[in-house]
Amino acid sequence: MRWGRQFSPTWALATYNPAREGSTVDDQETYLGTPIGGKLRFRPPTDLIPNLDKIAASHLAPWQKLEIFRIHLLPSLSHHLASGRVLKDCLTQLDTECRKFLGLICNLPNHATVPFFYADRRVGGLVTCRLTDDADIWTIARAAQLLTCRDPTVRNICREQLHDTIRRGFRNEHPGVLPVGEYLSGSVDGGLYRLRYAEAGSNLWTLARQAAKRLGVRIDVSGDENLRIVADDVSVSPVKAVRGLRKVARQRYTRDPISDKSHQGVVATGLSLEDKSKDMARLVSCRTLLSFRDWRYLHRSRFDILPLRGHSWFCSQEQDTSCRRCGKENETGFHVLNHCEEGLQLATKRHNTIQDLLESLLVKQGHDVTINNAIPGQRLRPDVEFQLSGSRVMVDVVVCYDQPGSMENAYQRKYDKYSSHGRILPLVVGSLGSWYPRNDEIRSILGINGRSWGAFRFRARLAAIQGSMEMVCAHFHHGAPNPEAEDIPPLP
Structure with missing residues (x-):
């Protein structure tokens, strides 16, 4: 199956279902470097660790190494994280390697508190992004942006697939109005604890639900054109979702050192x-x-x-x-x-x-x-x-x-x-x-x-x-x- 140029990779990831196209579950294509198909989880091809080694061995000043890491290396993974299908264990490993690199350039031992690497600089942190959190942030942002897309065709197809995912999770037994907002927010109220994920399969909407549950994010769909993403004291539109949710994650890591009772x-x-x-x-x-x-x-x-x-x-x-x-x-x-x-x-x-x-x-x-x-x-x-x-x-x-x-x-x-x-x-x-x-x-x-x-x-x-x-x-x-x-x- 080949995607035409008129389709965006995110739209393809959201709407593609091999069972409906007559494909086998093992079929897989690569679109702009991102695997698309039945194998929904993959390890991103990245040379992040070798680049970290090169920068660590360079004669740059420590603050220059930190700037290169934040401005160039971390954003190089954003395209893959936006798919929402990167293996978590791979991201956890990369996060560990990144902390080792940051600990080296800041002359910190292994027992330094982890939130320091992600906290705001005003409390002494390094304000970097945790890749496991960033993957969830990109997933939620892409799901919300597709549901509010300006193109009515893309918007309607995505909403219909979301509704179909919820119905199949309930085995087509849910009467009345579907709890779309509660579903995307990872809630278990209103009978959502009875969902059968095997029935719905895995797609962008199930991944967005899991990501919202991990980050404690609520997605408000009370208005068709006014979808809002709410977390802690931050409420943002889908267009600004990535920046807003990164701010939330940074605030949470910033609170950790402040509330830390140790020295x-x-x-x-x-x-x-x-x-x-x-x-x-x-x-x-x-x-x-x-x-x-x-x-x-x-x-x-x-x-x-x-x-x-x-x-x-x-x-x-x-x-x-x-x-x-x-x-x-x-x-x-x-x-x-x-x-x-x-x-x-x-x-x-x-x-x-x-x-x-x-x-x-x-x-x-x-x-x-x-x-x-x-x-x-x-x-x-x-x-x-x-x-x-x-x-x-x-x-x-x-x-x-x-x-x-x-x-x-x-x-x-x-x-x-x-x-x-x-x-x-x-x-x-x-x-x-x-x-x-x-x-x-x-x-x-x-x-x-x-x-x-x-x-x-x-x-x-x-x-x-x-x-x-x-x-x-x-x-x-x-x-x-x-x-x-x-x-x-x-x-x-």
Whole structure:
């Protein structure tokens, strides 16, 4: 059986039934590289894994490798995934290989949490697509697009085949109006639990039903021309189904690190406090300002899976868990980035870099600022002080661990410390790039324009990350390294 050029491959996949054409169940054709026929499941011909090996072995920067993976390699499978008939075990294997590749370029161990690879970049994720989810997304999108096709012939044929599939699933015993929406949504209500799939056979509509059930998607067909695809808080038309459902999947993976009660999700909760800007996305894009050294330690630090003695999975209970440098407290990411006495010099340098950025911003806004000026009769020295409408205004910078509780406590400590001496505006920045929402009060009170404030916010978060990565590197190498050095020895 040969398809004419006037038929699209998706329409052919939806309407072809070998039993009706007098063909045998083993008949199969290839249309634009996609098998069509009785053998409804296939392994896509792909050179994804060899290409991953080539990119991994190349001399590209890690962020460039990530960009090639997201922009070029993953979309190369979209044509095959759109058929909805790719074997799931094949996609699962490819997903595993992709995670190994991403773990390599991000310097992550095998026990890194899986949602990290698919979560939004604003919480530290890599915002890639999971192929098993993407296959279901394409299946649902193609089914919905065929049912609302502008060509009335294609639309009517597809709807009739869908109705026929449902009737045969009920063995032609279902009276009244067919539950089309409930069927496509994977529901078992209204007697749908009695469906016999062997009677209906396997086609695009049965595959779409299974995909919707796996993704938790509801397909609303209450209006002939207003079919909607609904999942969580997202409702999209068939034309925008792929983008909308990918957004839903990304949101679900983003919620996983935030709700993670283990140490791997702590920093993600801090990063999620600020969700309006694209600062974090810029840091993992191909135009990132991070160095090779920063990239090497950043992702491990954010998931607190650096090889530190304070973690039970790194050292046995019999071994010493105290800091290898100062010998105090358990050696965790929280201690290394904020409390280790041996890292105090670098922590001060990190603080002063952010303070200098703040001073430059305020001077450009026309404020006459003083730096580290002692309050008369007190030993307190606010970082930045200036006059506003005749009143003393103080801005004090604090860099703390990226945990909402730690950032809130740091803000309150600064307020309690300086509030009796004038108006205090604490500036709280996370060690790994978090931004405390109340920092934006500085902008609103001082009337700083959005562009200047956005540039300052990005540079301050970048400075915090770069300073923290210098501290981590110095911690493992027992001395401050040359900031320009890129050939950093591997972690112990």
